Amino acid sequence: MAKKKRKTEGGVDLDMTPMIDVVFQLIIFFVVTLKTADSINPDIVLEYGKNGPQLKADEYKVPPVTVEVKRYKRPTDFLRKSGSPTGRVVSINGAVMSLDQMRVLLRNISKTRGTNFPLLIRADKDTPHEDVRAVMNVCNEIGIWQVSFLAMVKPGDSSKQ
Amino acid sequence: MAKKKERVKSEGVALDMTPMIDVVFQLIIFFVVTLKQEDILSHLDAMAPSPDSKATPAEKIEMVTIDIYNPKQGGEGFLMNKTPVSYKQLDSEIRRAARNNKGSTVLLRCTKDSPHSLLVKALDLCNKYGMTNLAIFSL
Numbered sequence: 313m314a315k316k317k318r319k320t321e322g323g324v325d326l327d328m329t330p331m332i333d334v335v336f337q338l339i340i341f342f343v344v345t346l347k348t349a350d351s352i353n354p355d356i357v358l359e360y361g362k363n364g365p366q367l368k369a370d371e372y373k374v375p376p377v378t379v380e381v382k383r384y385k386r387p388t389d390f391l392r393k394s395g396s397p398t399g400r401v402v403s404i405n406g407a408v409m410s411l412d413q414m415r416v417l418l419r420n421i422s423k424t425r426g427t428n429f430p431l432l433i434r435a436d437k438d439t440p441h442e443d444v445r446a447v448m449n450v451c452n453e454i455g456i457w458q459v460s461f462l463a464m465v466k467p468g469d470s471s472k473q
Numbered sequence: 474m475a476k477k478k479e480r481v482k483s484e485g486v487a488l489d490m491t492p493m494i495d496v497v498f499q500l501i502i503f504f505v506v507t508l509k510q511e512d513i514l515s516h517l518d519a520m521a522p523s524p525d526s527k528a529t530p531a532e533k534i535e536m537v538t539i540d541i542y543n544p545k546q547g548g549e550g551f552l553m554n555k556t557p558v559s560y561k562q563l564d565s566e567i568r569r570a571a572r573n574n575k576g577s578t579v580l581l582r583c584t585k586d587s588p589h590s591l592l593v594k595a596l597d598l599c600n601k602y603g604m605t606n607l608a609i610f611s612l
Contacts, residue, residue, distance in 0.1 A: 328490045335497045342504035359590035363601035364515030381589075432516060437590035441541070441583040444592075445611045448519065460516035463593050467512050 351406045352434070353380045355390050359437040361463025367432075376430035377421060378462070379404055379414065379447055383439045400443045415450050427455040434462045517596040519609055535577035537570045537604075539563070540612075541591045542584045550591045564598055571602035578606040585611065 384391060384398040391398065394408040402414055409417070421429070431451055435444050444461075451459050540552035548557045553566045570577060579599050583592055592609070599607060 328494070332490075332493070332497070335494070335501065339497070339500055339504065342501070342508060345508070358512070358514070359593040361515050361517055361593050361597035361600075363597045364517040365600075367514040367516050433519070435589045437588060437593070439589045440543075440585060441587045441589060441592060441611060442585040444589050445583075445585075448609075459519045461519055461589075461593055461596065463515050463517055463597060465513040465515045 352378075353382060353390055353401075353403050353406060355384075355388050356380055356382050356434055356436045357438075358434065358462060358464040360465075361461075362465045364463055364465075366465055367462070372430050374425060374429040376432050377404065377418070378432045378434050380434045381439050381443050381447055382436040383443055400446070402443075402447060411446055411450060414447070415453070418450065418454050418456065422454050422456065427457070429456070430458040430460065431456050432460050432462050517593060517600060518605075518607070519596070535574050536580055537567070537577055538580045538582065539595050540582045540584075541587045541595060543586045543588065544591075550587060551595070560594065563595065564601075567598045567604065568602050571604050575603050576606060577604070578608060579604050580608050580610065582610045582612050 380401075380403045382401050384401055387398060391401065391408075394401075394403070396408045401408055402411060403409065404414065404417065418431075433444060433447055435447075448459060451457075538552075538554055540555070542550055542552070544550035549559045551558050551560065551563045553563055558566060567579075570579075581592065581595055596607065599605070
């Protein structure tokens with residue numbers, strides 16, 4: 313009887329190596345594809361614009377600079393973290409700055425890269441035109457002419473609508 | 474004796490994989506849950522490059538004027554050649570203008586308090602019908 317028991321124990325033995333291999337492959341895949349959304353302003357909701365050319369990662373020879381604009385009426389977590397008051401908020405890569413600071417930054421970029429780089433304006437759909445115009449005026453001053461507005465073709469999971 | 478030795482050996486190398494697999498599955502669940510799909514975006518050119526100097530200027534410059542204002546003042550926020558229009562009407566008007574001459578200039582005049590969404594909508598329609606000569610002004 314004791315011998316029989318041993319046999320059944322041997323029968324349930326399963327080779328776990330391939331399973332663990334697959335599982336580790338999955339983990340590596342998810343770690344690699346995971347993108348943190350810290351570099352953008354999460355409060356900005358874009359207007360739909362499905363007829364514009366779709367933005368692709370390899371579209372530009374020179375990496376574009378994205379300027380974000382939103383008019384805040386009440387404080388949010390993003391504002392609290394950045395320590396900025398409500399009103400017009402301009403940010404680049406999630407860093408909130410004044411228009412003067414943005415001007416200095418863009419001027420420094422244009423000194424090294426020239427003015428021939430694309431600038432994408434990621435403005436919230438409810439932002440009044442004067443705030444967007446203020447950013448465009450700075451671009452005009454520096455001589456940045458490749459200015460485009462970002463619009464949404466299809467929202468991802470992260471979009472809060 | 475021989476039997477005893479064999480049994481001890483085989484038990485010694487057996488590893489309990491259950492906790493490891495548990496942890497691995499926890500990790501998978503964590504990454505699946507925290508994974509965020511990116512938005513698919515488009516870009517609408519706001520400032521077109523200056524026209525080629527070799528190109529001969531058209532004798533008569535055709536112009537389409539779209540005024541964009543805050544819809545709180547009434548209407549949907551669009552004026553096409555100074556006539557209030559809805560978004561649908563604007564669509565058909567731009568389509569008609571593009572059929573006449575795709576190269577005509579679209580003048581987009583925005584009031585200070587007009588929402589950015591309306592400008593994007595108008596630019597999107599211009600893109601839809603291939604009107605690329607755009608000029609954005611502020612009122």
